[in-house]
Amino acid sequence: MIFSDIIGQSRTKTFLLQLAHSERIPHALLFLGPTGSGNLALTLAFAQLLQCEKNPTNRNAEPTENSLFGATESSENHPLAPALGDACGECSACRKAAQFAHPDIHFSFPTVGANAVSTDYLKQWRAALAENPYMDVNTWLQRLGAENKQGNITKDECNAIIKKLSLKAFEGRYKILVMWLPEYLGKEGNRLLKLVEEPPEQTIFLLAAENQDAILNTILSRCQLVKTDLLSDEEITKGLHLQRGLDESRARQIAFLADGDFSAALHIADNPENDDARLLLDWLRKCWRGNGVELVKWTEDFAKLGRENQKQFLHYGLHFLRELMALVVTGNPNLRLQPEELATAQNMAKVLNFDKITRLVSLFNDNIYYVERNANPKILFLDTSIQMNHILKNA
Numbered sequence: 001m002i003f004s005d006i007i008g009q010s011r012t013k014t015f016l017l018q019l020a021h022s023e024r025i026p027h028a029l030l031f032l033g034p035t036g037s038g039n040l041a042l043t044l045a046f047a048q049l050l051q052c053e054k055n056p057t058n059r060n061a062e063p064t065e066n067s068l069f070g071a072t073e074s075s076e077n078h079p080l081a082p083a084l085g086d087a088c089g090e091c092s093a094c095r096k097a098a099q100f101a102h103p104d105i106h107f108s109f110p111t112v113g114a115n116a117v118s119t120d121y122l123k124q125w126r127a128a129l130a131e132n133p134y135m136d137v138n139t140w141l142q143r144l145g146a147e148n149k150q151g152n153i154t155k156d157e158c159n160a161i162i163k164k165l166s167l168k169a170f171e172g173r174y175k176i177l178v179m180w181l182p183e184y185l186g187k188e189g190n191r192l193l194k195l196v197e198e199p200p201e202q203t204i205f206l207l208a209a210e211n212q213d214a215i216l217n218t219i220l221s222r223c224q225l226v227k228t229d230l231l232s233d234e235e236i237t238k239g240l241h242l243q244r245g246l247d248e249s250r251a252r253q254i255a256f257l258a259d260g261d262f263s264a265a266l267h268i269a270d271n272p273e274n275d276d277a278r279l280l281l282d283w284l285r286k287c288w289r290g291n292g293v294e295l296v297k298w299t300e301d302f303a304k305l306g307r308e309n310q311k312q313f314l315h316y317g318l319h320f321l322r323e324l325m326a327l328v329v330t331g332n333p334n335l336r337l338q339p340e341e342l343a344t345a346q347n348m349a350k351v352l353n354f355d356k357i358t359r360l361v362s363l364f365n366d367n368i369y370y371v372e373r374n375a376n377p378k379i380l381f382l383d384t385s386i387q388m389n390h391i392l393k394n395a
Contacts, residue, residue, distance in 0.1 A: 001041060001044040001045045001048060001097075001098060001133060002045055002086050002089050002094075003016070003042075003045045003049070003087075004086055005041075005045070006038050006041045007038065007231065007235050007239035007242075008037075008038065008229070008231045008232065008235035008236075008239075009038055009042060009229060009231075012042060012226060012228050013042070015226070016042065016045075016046050016049075016226070017049070017085055017086065020046065020050060020085070021055070021085055025050070026204075026223075026224040027196075027199050027203065027204055028196050028199075028204070028205040028207070028224065029206050029207070029223060030182075030207045030209060030219075030220065030223035030224070030225050030226065031043055031207065031209065031226045031228060032210070032212055032225055032226065032227050033210065033228030033229065033230075034228075034230055034260060034261065035210050035263060035264075036136065036231070036258070036261030036262045036263035036264055036265070037229065037230060037260065037261070037262070038134060038228060038231070039208040039209065039228055040129075040133055040134070040135075040178075040180050041133040041134060042208070042226075042228065043178050043206040043207075044129070044133060044178065046206060047097065047102075047176045047178055047206055048087045048094055048097035048098065048102075048105075049085075049086065049087040050172075050173070050174050050204065051093040051094075051097055051172040051173065051174065051176070052087040052093055052097075053088075053091040053093050053094075054087075054091055055085070055087065099126070100125070100126045100130075102172065103171060103172075104169045104170050104171060104175050104176060105172075105178060106161070106164050106165070106175070106176065106177045106178070107122070107125060107178050107179075108153060108157060108161055108177060108178070108179040108180070109121075109153070109179070109181065110137060110140070110141065110151030110152060110180070110184040111144065111153070111154070111157070112144050112145070112146045112150075112151060112152075113149070113154075115154060115156050116154055116156070116157070117154065117156050117157045117160050118157055119160065121144060124143055124144065128140060132266055134263040134266065136263045136264075136312075137151060137181060137308075138308045138309065138311065138312040139263070141308045142306075142308060147306040149306075149307070150308065150372065150374075151184055151308070152184050152188075153179075153181075153182070153184045153188060154188065155188050155191065158189075158191040158192055159191070161192065161195070162191070164177075165177060165195060165199065165200060165203055166200065173202060174203065175202060175203045175204070176203075176204045176206060177203075177204070177205050177206065178206045178208070179206070179207045180208050181209060181210065182207045182209055182215050182219060183209060183210070183211050183214035185216065185219070187216075189216045189219050190216070190218065193218050193219070196219065207219075230260035231260045232260070234255075236251075236254070236255035236258055236262055236265050237251040238251075239262055239265070240254060240255065240265055240266075240269055243266070244266070244269045244270075246269060254269055259319070276313050276316040276317075277320075277340070279302075279313060280313070280316065280317050281341065281344050282298070283302075283385070284344065284348070284388075286385070287385050287388040287389050287392060288389070288393070290389040295382060295385045295386070295389075296382060298381075298385070299378050299381040299385060300378060302377065302381055307372075307374070307377075310371050310377060311368055314364050314367050314371070315368070317364050320341065320345070321360055321361050321364065324348060324349065325354070325357050325358075325361075327345055327346065328349050328352060328353065328357060329354065351392070352392070356391050359391050360391055363384060363387060363388065363391070367381070
């Protein structure tokens with residue numbers, strides 16, 4: 001992946017391109033930004049640029065098989081070269097990096113299981129990146145068949161990282177570790193502190209994160225922060241046109257709903273029916289009616305979805321409540337909701353006030369916390385349904 005493949009993030013891309021040619025590359029960079037903003041894609045492009053054989057900082061490296069063919073005209077005419085110096089995309093290192101198979105670019109990411117390591121899932125990882133380098137963690141974990149299990153970066157994975165990075169580079173100038181979502185390290189991240197603080201020569205850590213508060217402070221303090229921006233509707237519209245061939249009208253509609261998350265935009269484009277929206281509206285109606293038999297049946301069905309899907313649903317619910325809050329406070333119906341959702345929000349706005357919506361938001365946030373800590377979903381969501389009925393009906 002090269003920088004010109006990534007939508008938006010012009011400021012960050014310019015900074016990284018300048019950094020790659022500065023000969024003063026920090027040994028640990030933490031890319032921090034919202035889900036779907038392109039953090040992981042940027043780490044992949046930066047890793048490829050650092051290994052690119054036509055990167056000026058690599059010209060003194062040992063020649064490779066690409067030297068048989070000489071300079072390529074396409075690298076000279078690349079949209080970001082020579083002014084900014086993007087990776088050429090043509091040399092041997094770039095071709096391997098583009099397939100996520102460069103021997104000196106290692107990957108670490110959340111997996112499922114107490115003893116799982118990333119190398120066990122490289123086939124699925126490469127396929128997932130090829131499909132969507134903007135993917136969210138729920139999409140990835142469901143690809144691994146997580147169901148009720150939650151993702152984590154294990155002790156065994158940390159030990160494997162230490163072992164891999166203790167070896168010399170195989171063919172590139174650098175040994176690079178791309179870690180997606182270091183939030184999933186938990187306390188196991190302490191095993192990597194010495195390695196991150198005093199890495200072997202020519203070793204670089206590239207961490208792509210979404211939630212700064214969930215990362216160990218000892219890890220944060222050892223990294224240079226690279227913040228990414230929320231994507232604009234115009235950037236997402238352009239990306240949907242290029243990657244999915246959508247007409248401008250449909251792309252703009254999806255960009256409005258995605259709220260800066262390109263992964264969500266791709267999901268909406270590929271799946272016109274939003275199951276989370278349907279499920280939430282059904283739940284709200286049942287909570288409003290307060291029929292115990294209906295609520296028990298709903299919670300039993302919902303409990304079968306698995307914890308990652310439940311968390312995804314609750315995050316969507318927070319999005320709906322945020323838009324509902326805006327409608328109640330401002331009276332503005334121009335929300336990031338689909339037609340059926342908007343109609344429901346307008347009806348709810350007639351009976352809900354700021355205080356009630358705030359209590360619902362707090363309830364949803366509490367549920368995310370409890371789901372992450374393996375609460376019994378049937379008990380949790382039945383209790384939540386009863387509380388929601390009280391909030392919706394009581395003055």
